[in-house]
Amino acid sequence: MKYSYNSIKSSLHSQEPWVNVFLLKYITLPLVYVMVNYTKITPNIISLLSLMFGLFSAYNYFLGDVLLGGAMYFVSYIFDATDGKVARIKDIGKPYGAWLDICIDRLNLIIIATSIAYNGYVKSGDINIIFLNCFFLGLAFVGWESRYNIDYYKLKHKTKGSVTKSESKYHKWCVKKGVIKAPITLPELFLFYLIFSPILKLEFHTLSILIFF
Numbered sequence: 001m002k003y004s005y006n007s008i009k010s011s012l013h014s015q016e017p018w019v020n021v022f023l024l025k026y027i028t029l030p031l032v033y034v035m036v037n038y039t040k041i042t043p044n045i046i047s048l049l050s051l052m053f054g055l056f057s058a059y060n061y062f063l064g065d066v067l068l069g070g071a072m073y074f075v076s077y078i079f080d081a082t083d084g085k086v087a088r089i090k091d092i093g094k095p096y097g098a099w100l101d102i103c104i105d106r107l108n109l110i111i112i113a114t115s116i117a118y119n120g121y122v123k124s125g126d127i128n129i130i131f132l133n134c135f136f137l138g139l140a141f142v143g144w145e146s147r148y149n150i151d152y153y154k155l156k157h158k159t160k161g162s163v164t165k166s167e168s169k170y171h172k173w174c175v176k177k178g179v180i181k182a183p184i185t186l187p188e189l190f191l192f193y194l195i196f197s198p199i200l201k202l203e204f205h206t207l208s209i210l211i212f213f
């Protein structure tokens with residue numbers, strides 16, 4: 001094979017969400033292996049597939065089919081977790097591809113979260129869930145914009161974060177495994193909100209937790 005399975009494993013980020021490393025890699029890595037060795041699919045096409053399933057997810061949530069909506073978002077997330085890996089393995093990553101991936105991520109979040117909030121409003125009659133969802137989306141985009149501005153400032157001025165003289169065993173373990181230091185991150189919370197909370201009817205509570213984070 002042109003690309004070995006070990007090279008596929010190395011395509012993971014150095015700071016992946018825990019769910020990607022300890023659970024979803026058993027789906028994403030074999031899928032990437034097939035993509036890079038047996039198909040000519042490009043990262044941009046994979047991103048567009050993520051958008052397509054995201055739209056299908058939002059449509060089903062809008063209709064009240066929370067099971068199919070959750071399943072379609074899961075498929076969308078899997079494709080979203082593979083496009084970057086394919087680009088890194090084949091060394092064909094482009095700035096436009098990264099921009100497209102980010103835009104699709106944000107668009108999926110807006111349409112799916114809004115459809116979930118609408119579905120929650122239809123079932124409960126509580127309009128507050130609509131306003132809470134809008135507040136959550138606003139905070140999410142402000143947070144992302146702030147993070148990118150900080151990262152840009154660090155790159156422009158070549159600054160580094162604080163370095164501790166002695167790192168804990170836990171931190172070293174996280175670096176070794178390639179996971180984010182925090183055991184619960186926004187990707188895990190997004191997955192719970194966009195898949196499980198409508199099924200468990202916990203949309204309002206999950207939104208409150210997301211806003212807190």
